Amino acid sequence: MSALGEYLREEIAAGSFPGGAALVGSQDRILETAWEGEAAVEPQRRPVGEETLFDLASLTKPLCGGALVAAAGAALPLEAPPGFFLPEWKRTRFDGITLERLLTHTSGLRAWEPLYAFGEGAAAYRRTLAGISPEAAPGERVIYSDLNFLLLTEILERVLSAPLDRLFRDLVGTPAGSSARFLPEPDAATAATERDERFERAMTESRGLSYSGFRTGVVWGEVHDGNAFRRGGVSAHAGLFGTARDVWTLARVWLEPSRRALAADRTAALAEARGLAWQGRRGAGSAVPSMSDGAFGHTGFTGTSVWIDPGHERIAVLLTNRIHPEVREIPFNEVRQRFHETVYRAYG
Numbered sequence: 001m002s003a004l005g006e007y008l009r010e011e012i013a014a015g016s017f018p019g020g021a022a023l024v025g026s027q028d029r030i031l032e033t034a035w036e037g038e039a040a041v042e043p044q045r046r047p048v049g050e051e052t053l054f055d056l057a058s059l060t061k062p063l064c065g066g067a068l069v070a071a072a073g074a075a076l077p078l079e080a081p082p083g084f085f086l087p088e089w090k091r092t093r094f095d096g097i098t099l100e101r102l103l104t105h106t107s108g109l110r111a112w113e114p115l116y117a118f119g120e121g122a123a124a125y126r127r128t129l130a131g132i133s134p135e136a137a138p139g140e141r142v143i144y145s146d147l148n149f150l151l152l153t154e155i156l157e158r159v160l161s162a163p164l165d166r167l168f169r170d171l172v173g174t175p176a177g178s179s180a181r182f183l184p185e186p187d188a189a190t191a192a193t194e195r196d197e198r199f200e201r202a203m204t205e206s207r208g209l210s211y212s213g214f215r216t217g218v219v220w221g222e223v224h225d226g227n228a229f230r231r232g233g234v235s236a237h238a239g240l241f242g243t244a245r246d247v248w249t250l251a252r253v254w255l256e257p258s259r260r261a262l263a264a265d266r267t268a269a270l271a272e273a274r275g276l277a278w279q280g281r282r283g284a285g286s287a288v289p290s291m292s293d294g295a296f297g298h299t300g301f302t303g304t305s306v307w308i309d310p311g312h313e314r315i316a317v318l319l320t321n322r323i324h325p326e327v328r329e330i331p332f333n334e335v336r337q338r339f340h341e342t343v344y345r346a347y348g
Contacts, residue, residue, distance in 0.1 A: 003346035004034035007339060012037045016335045017303055019048035019191065020320035023244035024343050026313045027255040031347060033244060040192035042218060042325050053190045053241040054319040055224050056180070057300025058146075062263075063180070063250045064168045065149050065236035066277025068156050069103065070262055071171040075159055078103075078276075085155045088130035096138035099155070102148040104266050104274040108134030109147040114200070116230035117209045125231055126154055142270050146227060149237035149277075156236060165234045178249035180242030182234045184221060190241060191321040193224040193302055199327040200226045218325060224302055238300075247306050247317045254278075254296075254308050255315070263296045263308075285333035290344035305336050316343045 001009070004022040011017060019037030023030060033050070040046040056063070069076055078100040082089035101107040109132065118128045129151055136143060153164055160167050165182040173180055184190055197214045204211055213230070215222075223229050225238035233239055242250075253259055263275035265282065273280025278296040281287040286299050292311025299305040303322030308315050318339045322332060 002032055002034055003342055004032050005036060007342045008034055008036035011335060011338070016330065016332070017320035017322035018324055019052075020303070020318065021048060021050075021052065021054065021244040022319075022339065023248050023315075023317040024347055025248045025252070025315045027252045027315075030245065030248060035244075039189070039321065040218070040220060040324065042192075042195070046189070046192075048191065049189060051189055051243060053184055053188055053243060054304060054321065055191065055193055055300075055302045056240040056242055056247065056304050056319070057225065057238050057302040059247065059298055059300045059304050059306055060236060060238050060240040061149050062277040062298050063247070063306075064164070064172065064240055065152050065156070066103065066262070067172045067250070067253075068160070068164075068167055068236070069099075069152075069276060070259060072156070072160060076155070082151060082155065085158055086126070088126060091130075093133050097134070098138075099152075100266070100276070101138050102152050103276040105142050105144050105148055106139050106267060106270070106274065107145070107148055108136035108138050108140060108143065109145045109151075110135045111143055111145045111147075112203070113147060114204045114207070114209060114211060115150070115227050116213070117204060117211045120213070120230045122154070122231055125150060125227075129154070142267060142272050142274055146225075146237040150227060150231075150235060153231075153236040163234065164236060168240075172250065176249050176253060178242065178246045180240050180246040180250060182239045182241070184241045186221060188221065188241075190221045191319075192218050192220040192324045193321060194219055194323045194327055195325045197226060199323070224323065244317045244319050247319070248315055251306050251308055251315050251317070255310055255313065260294070260310055264294070286336035286340070288337050288340040288344065290341065299333075299336065303332065305339075307340065312344075312348060314343065314347065316340055
């Protein structure tokens, strides 16, 4: 059995996730792929296959949001404030927030808010986001926040004059040769996620908010993230579905020097390294010492990760359904670390 296949079998046996797919590659070729386990265990069992689409969760941030910023170039000046693009944000409490601060998670906006509790859909989200005040001064610290990329979604759609899923398809996915997509077809082979949205339901209730529209049953074939789902399934913070090959196809362009420069550390004075939509090795819970100093990557709540290491010209992709059928509080970054250690032992 291959190193990646053995890794997946061991983690499935240990209960880390029901099923998963793994890939290691360079910029030019895939070195190894493996898939094991169950894409769904309820309401019926389905095995993981080579073409199983996983909910990529926050891998959407760099693979869609960051990639579209790179594609837009001068049309999206990094030093511009949100109010430059959206009149709703022409307010003094947003002084110091720029597009770059959104992309590096240094805007000061809070980590999460159930925007749908105040109204569903893109128009309602714009109104709600415009009324949220930062909880820290811009540039003061890294607060990893979905709100940054929900706001980025509005900016991208306004400036580039198209829905985000179409922008991704035309400017990122198709040029890269990737079949990753928003809103997978109803009959697509997807991996299931959580039952009854219990995790997000509990987070909403912990804020003293009520919402009557939580989904019941296993979330399957729809984006797990509640804010993305109730925006129509399309956002720059979550919503992409893809195979391990799809992720590699989107990631390998980031080994090009011009793209690597965008991913480089822009938060050297803060506790963790952040580039434009990417996280650097410093301070990253899923990174391992074998990675070169210039390595960068991202993780997703559903159990996904991608790391790109220019020093070794390696791309490592791990996709799992670790929140199916329920979210269990296990140290999943340790699972990711074991994956990366496996990759570097096998492939240097």
